[in-house]
Amino acid sequence: MIYSRIVGTGSYLPPKVMTNHDFAARLETSDAWIRERTGIVQRHIADKSQTSSDLALEAARQALKAADVKADAIDLIIVATSTPDFVFPSTACLLQAKLGTKGSAAFDVQAVCSGFVYGLATADAMIKSGAYKKALVIGAEVFSRILDWNDRGTCVLFGDGAGAVVLAAGDKPGIHASVLRADGSYAGILSVPGNVCGGNITGSPFLQMDGQAVFKFAVRVLDESARETLAAAGMKVEDVDWLIPHQANVRILEATARKAGIAREKLVVTVDHHGNTSAASVPLALDEYIRAGKIRPGERVLLQGVGGGFTWGSSLVTL
Numbered sequence: 658m659i660y661s662r663i664v665g666t667g668s669y670l671p672p673k674v675m676t677n678h679d680f681a682a683r684l685e686t687s688d689a690w691i692r693e694r695t696g697i698v699q700r701h702i703a704d705k706s707q708t709s710s711d712l713a714l715e716a717a718r719q720a721l722k723a724a725d726v727k728a729d730a731i732d733l734i735i736v737a738t739s740t741p742d743f744v745f746p747s748t749a750c751l752l753q754a755k756l757g758t759k760g761s762a763a764f765d766v767q768a769v770c771s772g773f774v775y776g777l778a779t780a781d782a783m784i785k786s787g788a789y790k791k792a793l794v795i796g797a798e799v800f801s802r803i804l805d806w807n808d809r810g811t812c813v814l815f816g817d818g819a820g821a822v823v824l825a826a827g828d829k830p831g832i833h834a835s836v837l838r839a840d841g842s843y844a845g846i847l848s849v850p851g852n853v854c855g856g857n858i859t860g861s862p863f864l865q866m867d868g869q870a871v872f873k874f875a876v877r878v879l880d881e882s883a884r885e886t887l888a889a890a891g892m893k894v895e896d897v898d899w900l901i902p903h904q905a906n907v908r909i910l911e912a913t914a915r916k917a918g919i920a921r922e923k924l925v926v927t928v929d930h931h932g933n934t935s936a937a938s939v940p941l942a943l944d945e946y947i948r949a950g951k952i953r954p955g956e957r958v959l960l961q962g963v964g965g966g967f968t969w970g971s972s973l974v975t976l
């Protein structure tokens with residue numbers, strides 16, 4: 658039996674930091690409001706010259722180094738992003754060129770904030786099939802580019818960044834189980850309902866959200882997804898050492914852990930200093946906790962995504 662295993666992680670945050678006070682100086686909001694409702698204190702914002710593939714490149718280099726794997730040994734690249742550099746080619750193909758390699762499969766996954774978990778489950782299945790041996794799975798976003806900076810209800814929530822893992826074929830898991838779900842009838846509660854057509858923007862190029870509907874939906878499906886994935890892996894909630902849900906909002910994270918019966922000490926929280934980085938949030942959090950020596954080899958981590966679509970899903974992983 659072939660399994661896949663995370664053998665290295667990396668991440669990148671653009672140097673520019675924007676605090677809640679920076680928002681309060683230009684919008685009718687306050688540090689207290691943002692902290693209380695979301696737990697967010699600061700977020701990183703990409704420079705105009707940086708694209709998702711640039712952020713992905715930095716994260717990928719770190720992950721390759723941590724895994725002690727050369728870029729040309731990678732035979733599969735999956736980039737999860739809702740803020741690609743171009744309509745096409747894919748950010749994954751642009752990244753492949755920036756890594757200086759050729760020949761691997763390379764494509765993007767569009768599942769918004771669930772993108773990394775969707776990408777990880779896809780790479781796992783492709784490795785288990787025997788067709789691929791080493792994959793780079795990356796979440797990379799410049800969400801700052803799709804925000805209405807005058808809409809205090811949304812612009813304070815998000816940040817930019819990238820997180821990466823190297824996944825390699827092995828004889829023990831690795832990834833125990835992944836469950837992916839979607840319900841397109843909820844497309845309207847979180848969207849960027851625009852496109853490029855005939856040289857013009859059609860619809861809106863800015864993120865729109867029904868915050869309370871998203872909140873309730875996210876807590877419900879994250880709990881259901883945790884249970885479904887543990888059942889698929891034949892494990893119990895006590896087998897989970899760490900829970901890394903998509904970093905949207907501290908209140909969503911705490912409610913999810915509480916509902917799933919996972920202790921607060923096992924809950925990974927980085928949204929306070931990253932903001933919501935969409936597809937990048939889970940691998941960014943994973944890398945931060947691994948590098949800090951908090952998550953250790955052999956520990957079991959439940960990774961969870963939820964986002965626009967609506968999409969959601971989880972992977973149970975032994976590191």
Ligand code: ACO
Pocket residue numbers: 685686687690691694695770809810811813814847866867868869871872875903904905906909933963964965
């Ligand atoms: N500063 C000050 N006041 C604000 C701000 C702000 N940044 N944003 C909204 N308000 C105001 C509103 O205008 C409203 O004012 P009103 O009562 O005069 O009309 C008031 O605060 C209450 O607004 P609500 O939207 O009801 O506030 P709520 O308590 O629901 O908090 C929030 C809003 C933080 C967005 C919350 O709904 C939430 O966290 N939802 C989850 C959404 C989320 O995390 N989205 C991330 C993307 S989705 C994903 O990643 C899964």
